[in-house]
Amino acid sequence: MSIPKEPRQIMINLMYLVLTALLALNVSNEILAAFRTINKSIGRSNQSIAQKNSDKYAIFEESMQIPSERPKVEPYYKVAMEVKKESDDLINYLESWKRRLVAQSGGWRDSAAGEILNESDLHASTDLLVEKNKGGDTIKMRLESYRVKLLNALGLDTSSALAKQLPLKIEKVKPSDANPKGEWSAGNFYNMPTIATVTLMSKFQNDIKNSEAMIIDQLFDKIHEKDVKFDGFKAIAVPKQSYLLAGQKVEAEISLAAYKTTANPIVSSNLGHVTKTEQGIAYWENTAGGTGLQTVKGTVSIDMGGHQESKPFEFTYMVGSTGASMQLDKMNVFYIGVPNPVTVSAAGYSMEDIDLGIPESDAVISKGDALGKYNVMIKKQGKVTAVIYANTKEGKKQVGSQEIRVKMIPDPVAEVAGLSGSIGLPSNRMKVVSGINAALKAFDFDVRFTVTSYDFTYLQKRQDPIGPISVNGPLFTSNKQVADVIGKCKPGDKIFLENIKARGPDGFTRTLNTIIITIQ
Structure with missing residues (x-):
């Protein structure tokens, strides 16, 4: 490119170059700001995962103090401690590189706020990690070695299904004009702004913590798999x-x-x-x-x-050897709203001649699928007397009787995602739960309850509660405000489901237990 000799043209060209540089600088500032935001977000995520991992190790410690549990816990506890050490060492190793990068680029503007003085500097990453020190090759080797050690902790190799699920992965770099050999260090760190490289280091730390959590969960499962x-x-x-x-x-x-x-x-x-x-x-x-x-x-x-x-x-x-008898096939009482199966018999009489009645009641009796079997429907609580009759030549004759209590069907338990009481649910799982279920467990009859209404209250951290919102039916989607709130839930938020009403086949409406959900 020839340099123009006229002063006016030289001035125009210089103004163009300055304008172009200023435009590029504006774009760079936006990108750098984005990296700052991402790095802070990853930092908060790392703290949260570290706390969860710490809680899991605490459970290991508690289990080791229980004599009956120690023999089966100890082998996996030792492996877990090795995983913890390897993870902590690698986290600290990457943290030391972040400090070196910041120092190389000129230090901190505000270390407490995490603000780097020359965050756009391109030389620190290139010198330390690619060209002079070649620290990127060492980082790659440490990451690959850590990944193999995690899999070995479970007796697995890199071809296992779990290996594909581990968050920590060393992705191949595609060759380019600037990196014809597709070198990993050059592809990740060459001519990268300091803030971008620090953010990438934070991302590696996040992958390490998540991978550590996955391995610890697997070790927990192995303790109790037998x-x-x-x-x-x-x-x-x-x-x-x-x-x-x-x-x-x-x-x-x-x-x-x-x-x-x-x-x-x-x-x-x-x-x-x-x-x-x-x-x-x-x-x-x-x-x-x-x-x-x-x-x-x-x-x-x-x-x-x-x-x-x-x-x-x-x-x-x-x-x-003689007399009449009646057997309640499922329970020793009659329940309102369901067909109660009974079997009757009378010694000395043919089953075709036996009949059942419940006088002075509103009971409805229907014959079952075999001789001597009946289904009894009762509408009121209290006691009834069931009478066994035999048809004889002289007419119908009472040959036995039994007093039976009549009770309401037990209350069901309100559940969300199969859980009840004070529970914890991940936000992604909470967002796909359809609503509240009323489950009646350990009851011999096939009984279905339907949730008719409930009160919904949503509590965010350091925010005023939303609700209570009255909802009809069991579904969260039946109320748009409730559905919108659940769609935005995040870890730490709480949901209160109160005044839950359910109706069963006996026609009575029950008030069920409260459910408190903590979003994880």
């Missing part, structure tokens, strides 16, 4: 005698029985046999023989994760 996790429970009431005379004392043992639906028990007994085992429950039956009190004894065995445990059981029943 444990038997019970996922169902039911109420068990066992009377000491199943047949008594008027005036005798009735005694029973009542408890909650937990079981695992995917682990079927092995049952042996002196009488009868098990017809099937499914969903973690064994079904026993026998043909009544002889008369008087019959005692059934046996054992229940289950695999407890590498070893088998057995427990004895015992129950009794009375075999009679």
Whole structure:
């Protein structure tokens, strides 16, 4: 390019160059401001993840203090401590590089605020990490080594499925005119402003902390992967005698029985046999023989994760020779709003001649799917007397009766995402939850409750609460204000679901438990 000789043209060209430089400087300032914002955001995220990781290590420490837990926790605790050390060392290593970069570029304008004096400097990154010191190659080697050590902590290699999920990755750099060999250091650090390189270092630290959290979670899972996790429970009431005379004392043992639906028990007994085992429950039956009190004894065995445990059981029943009887097939009471199945019989009479009635009540009785079986619908609480009739040549005759209590269906439990009470949910999961469910667990009848209304209150950190907002129906989307608030929720916010109403098949409206959700 020739230099013009006329002073006027030289002045025009210089003004053009100055204008172009000023325009480029404005763009650079916007970019640098963006890097400052990103770096501060990553810094806050790193503090949050570090706290969560610290909480997990604290749980490891607590588990080590429990004698019964220590043998299975200790091997994974040692690995976790190695992972923590490697992570802390690499975090500190990258932090030292950030300090060197800032010092090389001219130091801090305001160290407390994280403001770099010459954040646009291009030489510090190039000199320290690419050309002179070649620190970028060492950083890459340390990151790759750390990644391999994390996978080795779980006995995995770089071809495993988990390796693809680890946040910390060393991406290949595509060759270019300025970097024909596609060198990683040059691709990431050559001619990069100091603030951009510091931000990239913060991003690596964030990936390290997230990868550390993922490995710790996996170690936690391994501690309990052989444990038997019970996922169902039911109420068990066992009377000491199943047949008594008027005036005798009735005694029973009542408890909650937990079981695992995917682990079927092995049952042996002196009488009868098990017809099937499914969903973690064994079904026993026998043909009544002889008369008087019959005692059934046996054992229940289950695999407890590498070893088998057995427990004895015992129950009794009375075999009679005459009279009529009625058996409530599901529970020892009638429930309002559901068909209560019963079985009746009368010694000396054909099943075709047996009938059931509940006089002086509004009960509706319908025949079941076999002789002697009935379904009873009751509308009011209290007590009713069920009467067994036999059709004889002389007419209908009462051959037995039984007084039965009538109760309301138990209250269900309000749940969000299958959880109840004070719970924590990640923001991304909360945003896809449809609404509130009313679940009735450990109840023999198939009963469905529907949430009819609730009050919604949203509380942000250091903000006034939003609500309570009255919502009809179970869905969050049925109220736009509620849906909008949930769509913007973030960690630390709280949601209060109160005054939850639900209606069941008995027609009664129940007020359910409060749910408090902390967004994580």
